[in-house]
Amino acid sequence: MQIRITNSLTRQKEPLRTLVPGKLSLYVCGVTVYDFSHVGHARVYIVFDVVQRTARRMGLDVTYVRNFTDVDDKIIARANQNGETTDALTTRMIAAFHEDMDRLDCERPQVEPRVTTHMPEIVAMIEQIIARGHGYVVPGEVQADGSIAQDVYFDVRTFPPYGALSGRSQDDNADGASERVQHDARKHSQADFALWKSAKPGEPFWNSPWGNGRPGWHIECSAMACKHLGETFDVHCGGKDLVFPHHENEIAQARAANGQEFARQWMHNGFVTIDSEKMSKSLGNFFTIRDVLARFHPQVLRYFLLTAHYTHPLNFSDRSLEEAQKRVLAIYEKLAAAEALLTARGMASGGQMDEPELELVENARGELQDALCDDFNTPRALAALSEPIAALSLALDKPKAAGALDVIAQVRAFLHEASGWLGLFQHPPTTVVEAIVAQARDRLFPPGSEALANVERLLVERQEARAAKDWKRADEARDALTQVGAEVRDGPQGTTWRPRLTDEA
């Protein structure tokens, strides 16, 4: 089976091509570490985590590189604002990013290069670009010692393929855009972009042939990708908003510097939206990953972000999160029930039986793989889980039916296998169920709160009424509990209650 991807360069679905058979080199643009990451970032890295997992499971030896941009105007501004060094800020934010990604079960890339540790490579690439006639040097900022440092620009007009990825001509760029971009007389063309920026007072800087300064925004990815994956590598990925100018510029720089192809295929994921509008820092309509994880389990957020195809926009809303939560919880509850039952029957290991594989599971396994190989169609992959889950439900409902235990064991084993592809449903089920319930309980009925005391009071009252077979009073108590968001359940083990998991009311 071949993996097919939507290649942004051709705008078509085509087979994933690897330069070296059996090996896949993957570069994903990482974050600029000046703040906590938001849900839009979460989507990118979860999507490409699934890409990476799928490729590995299809037998490819994957080298996954994801950078940190740790030098940038916004970082400098934020560090000043916070009264800390850029280094302190970026170190903190990288740690926070790792923490977020770990919670979301995104596997770590093989290499996570930082701009600040790749200055020699960056400077060398800029020198190459200049040497080959695609870059030029102009006077920049006056330095403390009175000298004038230099800026370096990429000369877009010397690179005819410019615009191929984003599908725009250089003339297009000149028009509408130019009125919003401040005119710079030093540039040959207003579309030219900075390769190296001379240092302003108080900014962090690195020494270079052009004086003290720092790299422009795009060059770091060209340099780090070439260093860690080679001048030509397989796939370069990122959010759709990076197509232009970031990726367009990366291509121009790398190819201008070394004459090689750079990334052979490109993948871009769609935005997370709110009310159909892009979630972004500039619009201010974003939620950080931490904001969301304070209310929803990481598996719920991950599941939600995989419910739409990665190339499409995905609308973020409480309602969607709650729907995802409902589904994730239901599946983990079934897994918990399966585990309990199998343990009780001494079949805890599961999936190691001699019975022939159930056709249903076999089909689902094939569909899961087909779906993911077909351009990482996660909605289809999630749908493939439904039939086995339905079979599991039925078997759990009638565990004494012929073959029921076998179904339970096999579906459980299948879900465990699916979790390797999707990064979902691999956690100890009772832990997840308890975490989700506890999160809602602590929100609605914090420990020691009057709300919690009220629930306990009503529960006692209902118990007394029930003992006296006073159904009217018992129902009143239950209605009152429902009213405040506590759902009562009578079971053979006695009465339990759960906080309402949705946020209505």
Added chain:
RNA sequence: GGCGGCAUGGCCAAGUGGUAAGGCAGAGGACUGCAAAUCCUCCAUCCCCGGUUCGAAUCCGGGUGCCGCCUCCA
């Protein structure tokens, strides 16, 4: 202004030529003192108009609506 994307049941969402996956909600049933949870069953002809084709949600043309990029952005 230039370039591009999307429009499927109440909501979310797959599906690129052969008669609409899946999830949530809803309805009916089982279970329950009543409920909840759980289980079973049911529930769309694909924005509008025209065209191509034996046959289109899927291709072409024209509308309408929404969104994105062109400035920092995942």
